[in-house]
Amino acid sequence: MSNRPKRYDVNLPRNLTFRKAKQIYSWRNPITGQEISLGRIPRKDAIAQAIEANSYIEQNFVPSALLDRLKDNPEFTFSKWLERYEVIQARRNLKPTTIRIRTNQIQTLKAEFGRASISRISTREIAVFLETYIECGKRNMAVALRSLLLDIFREAVVEGLIEKNPVEPTRTPSPEVKRERLSLEQFIAIRQAASKMGSWLVNAMNIGLLTGQRREDITRMAFSDINSDRLFVTQSKTGHKLALPLSLELKAISLSLSGVIEACRVENDSDNLIYSSAKKGGRKPGAISPGWLTQAFAEARLQSGIEFGPNPPTFHEIRSLASRLYEVERDESFAQKLLGHKTMTMTKKYLDARGQEYVMV
Template structure:
């Protein structure tokens, strides 16, 4: 680009260098004009130094830092990646004193987030990136997983903001996937058929304890005789660490049983710490050893299928699992006038209401 005509006061200066005198104090300042962009750069009051920098800028033949480097676009420093923050977040998460099951679930979910966003700078992750990721999982038919990952991802960014790693939470503007629970509810009629069909004492006791107490599979399996004292069965829930004292006088008229009687029936000729235990040695398990979770799950499923066939009930593609006794317990105790929220260990009544919903498997009596 041809420089503009020089005025008389700049004849002794190299191209693109100009001087200007401040009328207030009489001091002369020098300015360089980039011939390509037209940007102006102040070079101070030292004429000789200004001339040297202008010449260097015009011919770009000086390696040391000078006007050439000052004219260049600033290089943005690369920010920290999402992967780096996940390592920090994992330490925060571990400090929450969570159950083994929750920690195991966290690791698998963390890996999915790592694969999707790990290489991206955390400050550059946009709402569209998050929405695309979550919608992709929903389209795979995993709406529940999409909802769970959204909740976790939202907390990840909330903690990142608190730690100063980013300024905005891109998850807030996204919508959670709509989920429809597919698992079939367990009816009282099927439970009674299973109870009658059960061919192992410990399996009958598992059905009774599960329905009377409304506790999760892991907690029923972990119950010990030592937990029964002062007229109460003491339960520390493995998932939430909720501490429950369930009166052993608790009774369900719908099945004609009370907790004290069931605990007493758990005792047999074998000495064991556990309410649910093997009454004889089988395979690699010794008599008195606790029932494994997988064994309990398989035995429940096999018993359910046999009982359903016996009473002519057609099960869906997602038949009820052991966990559905928790819902049935909530409905039965509520029907007999007891508040199931405390029994189930829920913090909110809304969660209990979900368990009380029969999902259309029961008749509604109209007076």
């Protein structure tokens, strides 16, 4: 058996440790090295289970001779399979941001299941692992990790390493809705506050409401993207291509895309629609970055005097507001096309007002 790692609390039984960050107990199998989460349970229960497990190991473990161990075929570990899975994932042509997020998630899974045989990872172990994130208030992370685990084991089934996917029976955690929706009245009030900070912020908010695009795509829009009375947009996140007519308008706020674009030309000799000639906070005159757009919107939101909850709407919520306004003035399918969603399911998430609007009776 391997020696007890130094990180274990001397006041706990062998192989038992307490993770302060997650507030959970974990027991490490001294033979396989696999660490099993016991979840958030009382200290005395964790100690009792660890003593029982240690006793079982000591009574049933018979060390094999070195030659027998050399002859034995090693099991295909989860960590080994992840090396193959990363090759499969590389063929999917994912966006750099997605690859970065997946890489971090894979490292998290490797730390939890890496040394275990992929054929022996049970549904129970996965469920307990996901539950630790839910208990810590990281429900969205649990959703993301379950989705990734589901795909990892699905590919293992395809290649014949395992017969069934142990993730499928687990429940899909419901992601928490944290950010407040933005109403049209709140948008107008924040825009009024933004007018005192610079015309570029007002223009960015108006374009966001008219086009329903993400902040990254709004800050990349250029006058050279306009051709044949249309603004051509390639969404940076999805690669989805849109040709928006300059005649596009929202009657609810009396805005047209052509009018907003003309406003962007005022005191702007660059090709960028969203441009600031002012110096502020160390920022040089020029195109506006997505991060700076988010920061400026937050400042305008504060200056508006509106009292929001602990998770106030960000600039991205203008995208949801746009979809809801177009749903009323046009229909759901138009909102879906404008947002660039492949399915109506995703669009409906944006159309959900989360209790922000009244139901007309």
